[in-house]
Amino acid sequence: MSPTPPIDAALRLEYVADFEYSYAAGKFASRFMDALRTEARIQGTRCDVCDKVLVPPRPVCGLCSGRTVEWVDVGPSGVITGYTVVEVPFIDPMTGFERPIPYGFAFVRLDGADTNIYHFLEESRHDKISIGMRITAVFKPAPERDGTLADIIHFRAEEPAADE
Amino acid sequence: MGRVAIVGVGQSVHARDRNDVAYAELLLEAIDEALDDAGIGLSDVDNAVTASLDFYDGRTISNMAVADVVGSYLKPESRICSDGIGALLYGWARIADGDHRIGLVTAHCKESEGNLATIEGAAFDPFVQRRLGADADVVAGLGARQIYASGAFAPTDAAALVVAARAASAVNPKVTTLKSMTVAEVLDAPRSATPLGVFDRAPNRDGSCAVILATEEVARELSDSPVWIAGVGTATGRYWADRHPGDLSALDRARDGAVAMTGWGTDVPDVFEVSAQYAHELCQFATHLGAELTEAGGSLNPSGGRHAGNPVTVSGLSRVTECVHQLRGDAGPRQHHDAQRALAHGVAGLGAQSHFVAALEAGN
Numbered sequence: 001m002s003p004t005p006p007i008d009a010a011l012r013l014e015y016v017a018d019f020e021y022s023y024a025a026g027k028f029a030s031r032f033m034d035a036l037r038t039e040a041r042i043q044g045t046r047c048d049v050c051d052k053v054l055v056p057p058r059p060v061c062g063l064c065s066g067r068t069v070e071w072v073d074v075g076p077s078g079v080i081t082g083y084t085v086v087e088v089p090f091i092d093p094m095t096g097f098e099r100p101i102p103y104g105f106a107f108v109r110l111d112g113a114d115t116n117i118y119h120f121l122e123e124s125r126h127d128k129i130s131i132g133m134r135i136t137a138v139f140k141p142a143p144e145r146d147g148t149l150a151d152i153i154h155f156r157a158e159e160p161a162a163d164e
Numbered sequence: 165m166g167r168v169a170i171v172g173v174g175q176s177v178h179a180r181d182r183n184d185v186a187y188a189e190l191l192l193e194a195i196d197e198a199l200d201d202a203g204i205g206l207s208d209v210d211n212a213v214t215a216s217l218d219f220y221d222g223r224t225i226s227n228m229a230v231a232d233v234v235g236s237y238l239k240p241e242s243r244i245c246s247d248g249i250g251a252l253l254y255g256w257a258r259i260a261d262g263d264h265r266i267g268l269v270t271a272h273c274k275e276s277e278g279n280l281a282t283i284e285g286a287a288f289d290p291f292v293q294r295r296l297g298a299d300a301d302v303v304a305g306l307g308a309r310q311i312y313a314s315g316a317f318a319p320t321d322a323a324a325l326v327v328a329a330r331a332a333s334a335v336n337p338k339v340t341t342l343k344s345m346t347v348a349e350v351l352d353a354p355r356s357a358t359p360l361g362v363f364d365r366a367p368n369r370d371g372s373c374a375v376i377l378a379t380e381e382v383a384r385e386l387s388d389s390p391v392w393i394a395g396v397g398t399a400t401g402r403y404w405a406d407r408h409p410g411d412l413s414a415l416d417r418a419r420d421g422a423v424a425m426t427g428w429g430t431d432v433p434d435v436f437e438v439s440a441q442y443a444h445e446l447c448q449f450a451t452h453l454g455a456e457l458t459e460a461g462g463s464l465n466p467s468g469g470r471h472a473g474n475p476v477t478v479s480g481l482s483r484v485t486e487c488v489h490q491l492r493g494d495a496g497p498r499q500h501h502d503a504q505r506a507l508a509h510g511v512a513g514l515g516a517q518s519h520f521v522a523a524l525e526a527g528n
């Protein structure tokens with residue numbers, strides 16, 4: 001009988017796996033993305049019970065468990081309901097390139113919607129960003145749109161900032 | 165402890181590729197059918213237990229992406245990463261202990277969306293197993309060799325179950341109808357990991373299932389013919405590599421636990437719905453549960469079982485769904501005459517490590 005001997009160096013095992021997926025977007029996301037791509041339109045679905053408009057669109061209203069029955073256009077303008085200025089560089093998964101810092105990232109309540117989406121802000125003078133500020137979506141030109149949220153480049157101030 | 169009834173069941177159509185729907189939409193198909201079957205709305209449900217696996221859904225905590233369709237905002241929701249029949253046991257406990265009145269139990273999986281070799285490979289121990297690149301077929305091939313060598317079953321027994329399942333798929337509207345095959349064709353098919361051939365493994369599928377549970381009081385309001393959960397049992401066996409595949413102590417415990425709660429004594433149930441990914445396992449599991457293999461397509465797996473086409477995670481809950489149809493007498497061309505008692509079985513884990521049994525009965 002011998003006890004478990006001490007180890008000189010703790011082993012670490014590296015493991016790299018490529019988890020590939022082919023996600024089915026389904027009925028709601030497919031229609032949402034198609035409207036972005038072909039018409040630069042942002043759409044939501046309206047709950048049949050509580051009347052709230054949900055963006056991105058979905059079949060069931062989580063708030064009241066009602067079903068959505070109607071597609072409605074929202075935006076392209078809305079208000080900032082929350083924001084942050086990102087100071088740490090990382091790879092933008094939509095482009096594969098590092099996004100220059102700092103840049104603004106905001107919760108956007110689009111006109112006609114009852115939920116938020118989040119997206120980039122164009123405004124580079126970050127002291128001008130505020131909750132409640134009106135902003136509008138800037139779309140890529142039609143030939144460049146591919147049916148993803150990157151079809152919206154970013155949101156910019158609806159009116160020029162006051163000191164311009 | 166209160167009685168618990170199943171008052172509604174539903175399933176999506178299970179197919180090789182449900183590319184037409186996102187996984188939440190796939191699950192919604194089953195939920196809509198179950199709610200309609202029960203005659204209630206989603207807001208009537210007071211808790212949900214869901215079953216799914218992050219690796220298949222392709223995102224972490226993937227149950228949060230179905231919270232709206234299962235109606236669980238501001239309600240208790242729990243999720244198990246195992247077969248949906250385990251979620252049924254959990255949902256049963258919530259109602260049996262008196263805390264809840266109406267529960268929704270769901271399972272969903274799309275085997276078509278990820279890379280199955282990578283997903284199955286990640287289940288293996290990273291130090292001594294994973295780097296060798298085995299998958300579920302290799303584990304099953306090792307096991308099948310031991311089972312056939314023991315003389316308990318022969319490849320023809322397993323092939324006959326595959327044939328029966330494929331025939332049953334033609335009368336099960338929730339699965340894709342499979343091409344009919346003979347025992348010889350199953351045995352002559354290309355091998356995957358000997359002694360197993362490609363048809364020994366149940367086909368990969370996308371699908372979902374939903375079951376609605378209720379207290380006795382609610383069940384009697386909703387239905388003249390509720391199906392009762394008379395007993396439940398579950399047990400996890402030793403790690404697959406440490407266990408002879410003929411050791412089904414976990415299944416035996418799950419079965420004994422479930423049957424001990426019933427008043428059935430030694431009477432044999434009328435219907436057995438048994439889940440197994442590989443046909444030799446189906447021989448084993450069905451026999452241990454008390455079914456006759458010659459009854460395949462009759463009292464054993466009238467739905468066709470997993471070999472008719474259900475995904476991992478969903479298969480056990482699908483077995484429950486079929487038992488409910490059989491006990492209510494609304495199974496159509498699959499109906500096994502005058503079924504009053506049924507055992508539904510599910511399994512999870514590499515090498516069939518965990519087993520679940522639900523004993524279900526009709527009547528008052």
Ligand SMILES: [Zn+2]
Pocket residue numbers: 047048049050051052061062063064065066
């Ligand atoms: Zn609503």
